[in-house]
Amino acid sequence: MTEEQMDFLLLNLHHLSKFLAEHKFPLVTQYEILQNVCGNVRDFHGLIVNGCIEHEIVECVLPQIQLMAERVGHFLWEDQIDEDSKLSEID
Numbered sequence: 001m002t003e004e005q006m007d008f009l010l011l012n013l014h015h016l017s018k019f020l021a022e023h024k025f026p027l028v029t030q031y032e033i034l035q036n037v038c039g040n041v042r043d044f045h046g047l048i049v050n051g052c053i054e055h056e057i058v059e060c061v062l063p064q065i066q067l068m069a070e071r072v073g074h075f076l077w078e079d080q081i082d083e084d085s086k087l088s089e090i091d
Helices: 003-024 029-049 055-090
Strands: none
Touching: 003 029, 003 055, 029 055
């Protein structure tokens, strides 16, 4: 995954979790936690891009960040699908 793709992914995960936390589930802390995690990962990625973190650390941490980003994206996607299914059943 390129740095540009990673930045795009993290930005979208952050905004999606922020949207869900603020608009759909304002009282659910899980989405606040996801929003904070995505923001922290995005900040870490910014440190990588700016050269503030050694290359060896990046090589060790980047696969973990990518896996976490995939899991967060999957969680948010599945939750949205479940919510859409519930709305369809009501109609």
